Amino acid sequence: MSRIDQRFAELAASDRTGLIPFITAGDPLPDSTVALMHALVVAGADLIELGVPFSDPMADGPVIQHASERALARGVGLTRILGWVHEFRQHDVVTPIVLMGYMNPVEIMGAARFAELAVEAGVDGVLLVDCPIEEAAASAPLRSAGLQQILLAAPTTTAQRMAQVCSAAAGFLYYVSFAGITGADRISLESVEAGVAQARQQAKLPVAVGFGIRDAAQAQVIGNFADAVVIGSALVERLSSARDEAELCAEAQAFLAPIRAALDAARGASR
């Protein structure tokens, strides 16, 4: 059983909602990415989404765009990021890691070579924002190397397409809470609930919800009907001004602690 599947099985068994923080690898302090990942786990992360910065992040809002620009300015690229995952794995062999990013860095490294190195480093899943099911051939080497390809479902995904997405997805289904870019203030909790309910008709996999979730209150509502909640832009923004590693890790814990508590309270209350 993969680390991702294992983790979702544990969450289901203990009736907890998963917390998935997203950070842009190398931002704001490249040398502290591994320490930050460990801090996320301490703060209650069940899975870590590690963003691979790209020069042209078409699906991202300003917060993650700027984080990517900062990381790129410090020379952060796939090879270094895989090194950080390897380093993280020296002390944590259970927390699943999903790399999230865009196709071009993978294409330039070569999908097969990337997959081999990613598996070796201890990456569990890959979410390629601009690689939908139509282009499954491009990501086939990732799947054959044993990486789980996380797929997105969106409010624009029709029922017919949802069936295709669900049959190709692995690990968990990432439901995009609105039609828009990451970090936008557009979330409508009712429509997210309806969307997740629709996805569940087809999805055998756990469903995580992401895009635009900013605080414990929103996370708590979504945690009532989703298997996991992804928090990206709000966390990245909070971390962006950290001056050193201690501050970075403290900020991460301070930000995630109330969200973790709210998620746990939500399930406790609904029981």
Place this chain on the structure above:
Amino acid sequence: MSPSISFKIPGEAVDFAAFPDANGHFGAYGGSFVAETLAVPLAELTAAYDRLRVDPEFIAEYERDLKFYVGRPSPIYHAQRLSHEVGGAQILLKREDLNHTGAHKINNTIGQALVARAMGKRRIIAETGAGQHGVATATVCARFGLDCVVYMGATDIERQKINVYRMKLLGAQVVPVTSGSQTLKDALNEAMRDWVTNIADTFYIIGTVAGPSPYPRMVRDFNAVVGREARAQMLEHYGRLPDVITACVGGGSNAIGLFHAFLNDAQVRIVGAEAAGDGIATGRHAASLSAGRPGVLHGNRTYVLCDDDGQITETHSVSAGLDYPGVGPEHAFLKDAGRASYVGVTDEEALAAFHRLARSEGILAALESSHAVAQAIKLAQELPRDRLVLCNLSGRGDKDVHTIAARERITL
């Protein structure tokens, strides 16, 4: 990655005009590399376009606008004095610069605006580099009564003030893009972000043969009128096809527009002129096909300019319209298939061609098109006088006089 799909059957001629396939792939290139949110809207666009492109009423309206609004057909002009000066083959110019708004771009924006209207979309967005596509989009939006928002890099807004003002005069809203390198590629990113956010009522008019499927095909089809006309005009006025055809290639819409009708004429040599900027060896250029590698950018697989980490690199060209780190996937396909060749033309060569054409023929070519003129001159020099080189003069140079003056240290 290397092209994985073999399209060459030994002993059999390839039907180059038959691409892309049903999924928008030109061999290994093209496709639809977009976020999930856009997948269904793109499928809807594909279905609408495939219905409209064979609809006699749609075709008739498109052709009527090309004739009475754009001013088509554009003539082929024999640049006799230039040809004589060069001393080689005869240089013929396809005069897309004479179109309404001054470039080939309007062939595409009229077509897409008609598609938008048929789909019931009232809000149009577009990206622009030099401002030519933005102006052509603002123009057709005024013509059809549609709302228009144009994304333009902050750097380009500074470089192309006149076109920014033209767009505003036409009723468009011009939104400065301050992310990334603040140029065309970033404007495209921002337009995509707008589109994914306002998908229900918004139509994205992409200005070149890039983007996700069906854009490379649709934009090509709307510009292919250039080559269809040119091919018929060659047969009518010269009794034969040209020996070589050439056009400048940034994203590649005017080039594919000219090339497409000639793809299966094996005797016609096809040469694209890319922006070599300060010279390809300097790294300051925008020659994706000559110096890039296959990758994925803006929704399609094509040749891109990027570093070893896959990060898109900044480009340079004196002409803002060629200043783009990718290229239409069909050009990538034609390059690999050996059907077309692509060469770099430097800023200096393009400027020299600009002046030479102005002095010998009384035509101010756009800086983009001046790259094609420079390449036509090179090709003509290598060929005897009885040969014909057809060059797409894709746009007029009025928009560039300030740039040229500034470069030559002349205060206007």
